[in-house]
Amino acid sequence: MLGAWKTTKRMVVMLILLALVLGAIFGWKFWQMQKMQEQMSQPEPPIKVEATQLKAATWRPEIKAVGSLRAINGVEVANEVAGVVSQIDFESGDQVKKGDLLIQIEDSVDRAALAAAQARADLAQETFNRFSNLIKQNAVSRSQYDEARSNRQATQAEVEELRAQLNKKAIRAPFDGVVGLRRVDLGQYIAVGTPIVDLNMLEPIYVDYSVPERLLTELAPGRQVEISVAAYPEQVFAGEVMAISPSINQSSRTLDVRAQLPNDEQLLRPGMFADVRSLAPEEKKVLTLPRTALSFNTYGNFVFLITENENGEQIAKRVSVTTGNTRGNIVEITDGLQQGDRVVATGLLRLRDGQRVEIQQDSAQGEKNQESGAQGEEATG
Numbered sequence: 001m002l003g004a005w006k007t008t009k010r011m012v013v014m015l016i017l018l019a020l021v022l023g024a025i026f027g028w029k030f031w032q033m034q035k036m037q038e039q040m041s042q043p044e045p046p047i048k049v050e051a052t053q054l055k056a057a058t059w060r061p062e063i064k065a066v067g068s069l070r071a072i073n074g075v076e077v078a079n080e081v082a083g084v085v086s087q088i089d090f091e092s093g094d095q096v097k098k099g100d101l102l103i104q105i106e107d108s109v110d111r112a113a114l115a116a117a118q119a120r121a122d123l124a125q126e127t128f129n130r131f132s133n134l135i136k137q138n139a140v141s142r143s144q145y146d147e148a149r150s151n152r153q154a155t156q157a158e159v160e161e162l163r164a165q166l167n168k169k170a171i172r173a174p175f176d177g178v179v180g181l182r183r184v185d186l187g188q189y190i191a192v193g194t195p196i197v198d199l200n201m202l203e204p205i206y207v208d209y210s211v212p213e214r215l216l217t218e219l220a221p222g223r224q225v226e227i228s229v230a231a232y233p234e235q236v237f238a239g240e241v242m243a244i245s246p247s248i249n250q251s252s253r254t255l256d257v258r259a260q261l262p263n264d265e266q267l268l269r270p271g272m273f274a275d276v277r278s279l280a281p282e283e284k285k286v287l288t289l290p291r292t293a294l295s296f297n298t299y300g301n302f303v304f305l306i307t308e309n310e311n312g313e314q315i316a317k318r319v320s321v322t323t324g325n326t327r328g329n330i331v332e333i334t335d336g337l338q339q340g341d342r343v344v345a346t347g348l349l350r351l352r353d354g355q356r357v358e359i360q361q362d363s364a365q366g367e368k369n370q371e372s373g374a375q376g377e378e379a380t381g
Contacts, residue, residue: 047351048360050345067209067274074177077102078193080192081105084105085185085188092180093178093181111166117159118159120155124155128152131145180200200270202266204239206242212253219255225277239261240259301322303337306357316344317353319337
């Protein structure tokens with residue numbers, strides 16, 4: 001009986017202790033939840049941000065495209081007749097003039113044949129001259145006179161043929177330009193049509209590019225064009241539209257355009273890839289923002305407009321915008337904002353719509369980018 005009482009007493013004590021422990025745990029958790037609710041009920045502190053202002057600028061509308069440079073005249077010089085190279089009068093990379101000798105094919109046999117034909121032609125000419133005098137005196141028949149005249153004409157034609165054949169063995173530059181790498185050697189036998197050297201006229205130079213057909217009305221011969229190439233990323237080359245294709249490419253629905261650029265220093269080379277900008281003749285007023293102030297996604301572009309709530313506190317309001325052209329780090333805003341609006345300049349990922357903000361300072365870098373973008377555009381205009 002006494003043992004059962006002791007057992008029951010121990011169980012009661014254990015239950016009391018367990019109740020105290022669980023009560024303490026539940027009390028601690030309840031206190032923590034109360035603290036968390038108090039913290040959550042407190043307003044979130046404002047996020048410090050930099051702001052920039054929507055500004056007006058003067059831009060010249062442009063059409064952007066990608067193009068390829070090509071020489072006004074560019075050929076692969078080849079031979080029309082076979083033979084052995086007996087003379088080479090150029091080095092790779094030389095500047096040559098129209099008519100300059102490039103290579104000479106061995107022509108001693110042709111010269112001998114020409115000399116023999118010339119002798120026959122001279123004899124035929126003398127015979128014809130003599131018969132011309134004799135026929136006036138009826139000393140020769142009309143048929144003999146006609147035969148002498150025909151023989152003279154035939155021998156002269158033979159001379160011209162051999163001379164033309166001889167001239168084909170002297171390969172000359174068809175126009176002024178720069179030769180590329182020589183592909184034949186002295187003493188080499190070359191068959192008909194063997195590539196000898198590339199020849200390109202580099203000044204001026206063409207750039208060919210394509211634009212969508214909807215932009216046809218914005219193009220015209222004489223419009224200013226600017227290009228940049230990877231070899232000279234900091235340099236802009238200016239020219240003008242020379243010709244526009246009269247037809248639209250049916251597969252791509254694009255329009256082929258050709259512009260001409262001066263190339264006095266021969267920095268531009270055929271085959272170069274070029275970023276092309278066709279500039280409109282008149283400037284227009286635009287509203288601009290730094291690129292860092294915009295968020296670009298598949299659902300549309302937006303900014304965080306800095307405005308005030310009913311308590312007079314500054315908040316970031318998400319506003320959808322429509323963008324236009326770009327100039328470096330500057331983007332044109334065509335709809336959604338008004339001149340003078342202030343927006344968050346950087347750190348858009350940490351913001352949400354309606355969140356309180358504290359303007360730490362205006363974005364000096366954004367202001368500088370906008371000013372430099374406008375000045376650069378005025379300079380190119």
